[in-house]
Amino acid sequence: MIKRFAGKAVCLTTLMSGLLLTSAAQADLKGWNGHPPDYPVSVAMDQFGKLVSERTDGRIGVKTYHSAQLGEQDDAIEQIQFGGIDFAVFNLVPLNNIVPQTQATTLPYAFKSVEHMHRVMDGPVGADIAAAMESANLVGLAWYDSGARSFYANKPLNSIQDLKGVKIRVQNSDVNVAMVEALGANATPIPYGEVYTAIQSGVVDGAENNWPSYESSGHYEAAKHYILDQHTIVPEVFVVNKGTWDKLSAEDKEIVRTAALESAQLQRTLWAEREAKSEELVRAAGNTIVELEDKSAFIDAMKPVYEQFASDPKVRSILDRIQAVE
Numbered sequence: 001m002i003k004r005f006a007g008k009a010v011c012l013t014t015l016m017s018g019l020l021l022t023s024a025a026q027a028d029l030k031g032w033n034g035h036p037p038d039y040p041v042s043v044a045m046d047q048f049g050k051l052v053s054e055r056t057d058g059r060i061g062v063k064t065y066h067s068a069q070l071g072e073q074d075d076a077i078e079q080i081q082f083g084g085i086d087f088a089v090f091n092l093v094p095l096n097n098i099v100p101q102t103q104a105t106t107l108p109y110a111f112k113s114v115e116h117m118h119r120v121m122d123g124p125v126g127a128d129i130a131a132a133m134e135s136a137n138l139v140g141l142a143w144y145d146s147g148a149r150s151f152y153a154n155k156p157l158n159s160i161q162d163l164k165g166v167k168i169r170v171q172n173s174d175v176n177v178a179m180v181e182a183l184g185a186n187a188t189p190i191p192y193g194e195v196y197t198a199i200q201s202g203v204v205d206g207a208e209n210n211w212p213s214y215e216s217s218g219h220y221e222a223a224k225h226y227i228l229d230q231h232t233i234v235p236e237v238f239v240v241n242k243g244t245w246d247k248l249s250a251e252d253k254e255i256v257r258t259a260a261l262e263s264a265q266l267q268r269t270l271w272a273e274r275e276a277k278s279e280e281l282v283r284a285a286g287n288t289i290v291e292l293e294d295k296s297a298f299i300d301a302m303k304p305v306y307e308q309f310a311s312d313p314k315v316r317s318i319l320d321r322i323q324a325v326e
């Protein structure tokens, strides 16, 4: 008797927790983020979650896991593609080898300025790049800012010549490898979270990134020479797994899309503030910052990269359209 009763009780508990789990899983959107909680991307993603919960009266709960708690970027992107993670924000470089159209936005000097990048991405070109991502199971909802990226190393970088033979960490992208090799440097793809140690232990001499990442990652402590060649202005995308997106009602899709777009507006304001703060902090730490009045040596060195990647008609046509935007 007791045995049978106990068995039933276990069954009931299992059933109940199963039901609870199912309803929690349906309600929760799980987000990946590689940056610390006070970073502009992180604050904006939290704001996205808040807006979605408020506007659905708590029906859709949202949680973003910061600081790469859910894994390094490339692994996270795989998870977002198959639905283990519902949404994320990251720059377009790791999509280069997955969605060729994104290469046009990460080619060196493709954009004239950050404002130009926003005009392009907020318009039809950005919409077409987002549409191309659907083949990779990703629905792009909004574009965040991430400024311009420049090189840094633990040895002086006063001009393009100083990059020769220097070991530079890159994100996992053929375009980035080609870009670094075109400068006569050696490219090593390494996940973001491992770069600090890689510089410290001499696996690489340096890397490349924007002011806030250079500062918040602590790379500025390990690689004190920063040369502002501003080779790329890479958009960051707010993506949702296609399966997660398709399951949302039309009304919830609208709520989620609007919240993502509003979070992007907030992120862009926070970004400008953080860029200035990070620069101040790095300069105060005594790092060597080299400004380049004339970037033509860098621009010229990138010709082979364009020959290699812009010859793909998918990339070429996006690039032509980027260049046609004023």
Ligand code: BDP
Binding pocket: 034, 073, 089, 090, 091, 146, 171, 191, 192, 208, 209, 210, 213, 236
């Ligand atoms: C940061 C981007 C992030 C990249 C990282 C990197 O925000 O998406 O993962 O650079 O270099 O600026 O890997």
